[in-house]
Amino acid sequence: xxxxxxxxxxxxxxxxxxxxxxxxxxxxxxxxxxxxxxxxxxxxxxxxxxxxxxxxxxxxxxxxxxxxxxxxxxxxxxxxxxxxxxxxxxxxxxxxxxxxxxxxxxxxxxxxxxx
Amino acid sequence: xxxxxxxxxxxxxxxxxxxxxxxxxxxxxxxxxxxxxxxxxxxxxxxxxxxxxxxxxxxxxxxxxxxxxxxxxxxxxxxxxxxxxxxxxxxxxxxxxxxxxxxxxxxxxxxxxxxx
Numbered sequence: 001x002x003x004x005x006x007x008x009x010x011x012x013x014x015x016x017x018x019x020x021x022x023x024x025x026x027x028x029x030x031x032x033x034x035x036x037x038x039x040x041x042x043x044x045x046x047x048x049x050x051x052x053x054x055x056x057x058x059x060x061x062x063x064x065x066x067x068x069x070x071x072x073x074x075x076x077x078x079x080x081x082x083x084x085x086x087x088x089x090x091x092x093x094x095x096x097x098x099x100x101x102x103x104x105x106x107x108x109x110x111x112x113x114x115x
Numbered sequence: 116x117x118x119x120x121x122x123x124x125x126x127x128x129x130x131x132x133x134x135x136x137x138x139x140x141x142x143x144x145x146x147x148x149x150x151x152x153x154x155x156x157x158x159x160x161x162x163x164x165x166x167x168x169x170x171x172x173x174x175x176x177x178x179x180x181x182x183x184x185x186x187x188x189x190x191x192x193x194x195x196x197x198x199x200x201x202x203x204x205x206x207x208x209x210x211x212x213x214x215x216x217x218x219x220x221x222x223x224x225x226x227x228x229x230x231x
Binding site (some may be wrong): 031032034036041042043044045046049089091093101102103104105106107108 | 146148159160165203218221
């Protein structure tokens with residue numbers, strides 16, 4: 001059974017700092033890995049999706065990497081801004097669980113960027 | 116394109132009642148998945164519908180059911196509500212192209228269900 005862990009659970013940084021969020025998963029046989037952000041009381045916004053054959057994806061100040069052999073993914077945020085404050089969730093879609101639409105989520109990292 | 120929409124946004128029910136939640140996917144998306152989010156358990160997969168058929172199911176009791184219509188809109192039903200069913204219910208849609216690992220999922224704003 002796939003388990004996804006995110007460390008740290010919470011992170012507080014000053015504005016402008018570069019930071020890394022970590023995600024680990026127990027089953028390396030996955031379709032893809034997706035990073036989301038969630039603002040309080042809201043739904044999830046898709047940030048980046050990395051296919052199982054890829055090593056990384058980039059969008060603006062965000063860069064996500066995937067290392068299937070070690071069961072790890074990282075989300076790098078450059079030059080953080082107060083608007084980046086949110087909970088960041090990673091989710092994997094295990095090959096063994098019937099389809100790429102079944103996402104297994106970590107508990108998230110709550111990020112606070114202080115002005 | 117309009118995003119995923121969910122109605123209603125908020126619901127208050129009492130124990131023993133039943134509830135129906137609705138989800139309209141992004142135009143052209145044929146797969147709809149449902150998730151439950153609670154502070155203790157986080158986000159958990161409920162089920163996925165594609166072409167009006169349930170394709171995958173999570174580990175939830177039979178009180179949780181769903182269906183999908185020919186226009187890809189989906190409904191989720193919870194019968195005999197319990198206090199522990201209080202949660203944010205999220206639906207997600209994707210293209211679900213056969214053989215593709217690039218089935219990016221897009222989430223709606225959720226329905227906040229409170230059971231008293």
